Amino acid sequence: MDGQTLIDSTREQLSKLSSIFAMSMVMFDRTDETEIIQFAADSVAALGAARTEGAYLLRDDLTRVGDGSTELQSRLRSLSGSDGPVQVAGAPWAWAFALRAVGGHAGYLVVTADAEPAAEEQYLLGTLAQQAGAALNSARLSRHERRTTAELRSLNDRLRVLNEQLTTAVSGLERRRLAYERITAVAASGAGEAGICSTLHDLTGLPVAIEDNFGNLMEWCGPGRPTPYPRTSPRRRSELLTAARRSGRPIRQRDRLIALAQPRNEVLGVLVLIDPDHRAEEHDLFALEHASVVLATELAHRRAMAETELRLRGDLVHDLLTGTDDESARFRSSALGHDLSPPHRVLIIQWPGATSSEVVARTVERVAATMLENGVLLSQRGGAVVVLTPSPGWDGMRRWQEMYRSMRTRLQNEDGAIGVGGAADVPSKLPRSYSEATRALRIRQQSMEPNGITVFDNLGIYRLLATGDGEHDRELREFVREWLGALVDYDAANRSDLVTTLWQYYECGGNYDATARALTIHRSTLRYRLRRIRELTGRELRDVETRLNLHVATRAWQILRGSE
Known part of the structure; x- marks a missing residue:
């Protein structure tokens, strides 16, 4: 090989290496593993005469990507992450390039050729596989990082929610502690219902009413006191108290939250929060419940004291009267x-x-x-x-x-x-x-x-008629008998009302119309009765002395009749 040929070969090799680095940048920009290995497989033909037989990703097991023979999988497993030859039908030369990186083995790129490629081309194919493996590892790290980031974000969100819940719980517990201490303190101070009412109003910011078991207002704290204070019918009141007893907790009645002051089975009072806007929170309900318990104790104590005092007063009154x-x-x-x-x-x-x-x-x-x-x-x-x-x-x-x-x-x-x-x-x-x-x-x-x-x-003359003395009563009966005996006997025998008629006649001052109206009888009936009275007594009813004695006798008869 002359010098020019060497230079041209070197330039071609450097050009292909530059292409591999460009391919590497493309693969590193991608985050999908399938896209990365498919890009590497498509890039094999640009490096020489070799062609891609198949690409395989290692997840739980080797998984084929795109076209390729599944028969190679068993051979690829036996390579255990190393490069090596494989058998591909119809291919004189076939080689499996491991997709390796710092993170480990990621799969295989299987290439074939009609003849064994030169060492430079095999080097380029190995470099491509190495870059593809690094890109796959980078994608996996990126995916893991995203997943980790998402998990951390989710954990942070949950932690923030938990912190908010914890802050709310601590604040609620603090408000409950304050309510418990203040209400307990007012009970110990002896401030009574007025103190309980005022403290609950301060704690909740809502108007407070204390009612007896009949619905009568005992105490009111806060603005908007209604005048007159509304009352429900006894039937509805009974239904409300029954519902509250069954609940065991404060119940809502329209714009009112109601808790019973019930030390045992008897309702001694009712504690009410006026809440038309439904803004009472859980700590307000706790304060209402605790205040109702303290109120029940206060009312029970007051009743016990009242019963003791009443018994003592009753004993004293009895002795004073006897x-x-x-x-x-x-x-x-x-x-x-x-x-x-x-x-x-x-x-x-x-x-x-x-x-x-x-x-x-x-x-x-x-x-x-x-x-x-x-x-x-x-x-x-x-x-x-x-x-x-x-x-x-x-x-x-x-x-x-x-x-x-x-x-x-x-x-x-x-x-x-x-x-x-x-x-x-x-x-x-x-x-x-x-x-x-x-x-x-x-x-x-x-x-x-x-x-x-x-x-x-x-009483005037009645003081003489009603002395309660036994001897006097005997004389009084004789006096009544002397003046009214005939009429009393006639009434007893005939079931008539002549004595009552005479008494009413004198009580009405001898006025016929007034007497008839009082007796609910007709005027003619009254005249008949008076005539009959004259006949039976033989006395003139208008005579002054007779009138006085008969009037006194009828009054005495009324008193004696009432004592029988």
């Missing part, structure tokens, strides 16, 4: 926070229209707290509420009337009566006031207007 010495009475009442030094009166209150005497007693306490400055002692006896209260001054009657009207308004029922006994200047005289209150109440209930208030001091 008779006790002044010194011990004043000492015991002082221990209960009541001063027995001023003159006192006994009131007896019966309200058949109320749901129970307990309701009447609670109403009396509320009324007394606003109207009677010095407080009261009260007890329940025989379905009635007995009240011991300091005697008011010159405007006493007005006070009693105001008390009756306030009771009627609060109970929303007019079917009630109050008897007021005379003033007792020392505790040992209270039994007499109690007896007088009993007689005043009985006279009121037997009168034309059984609902209202009667003060013993204002």
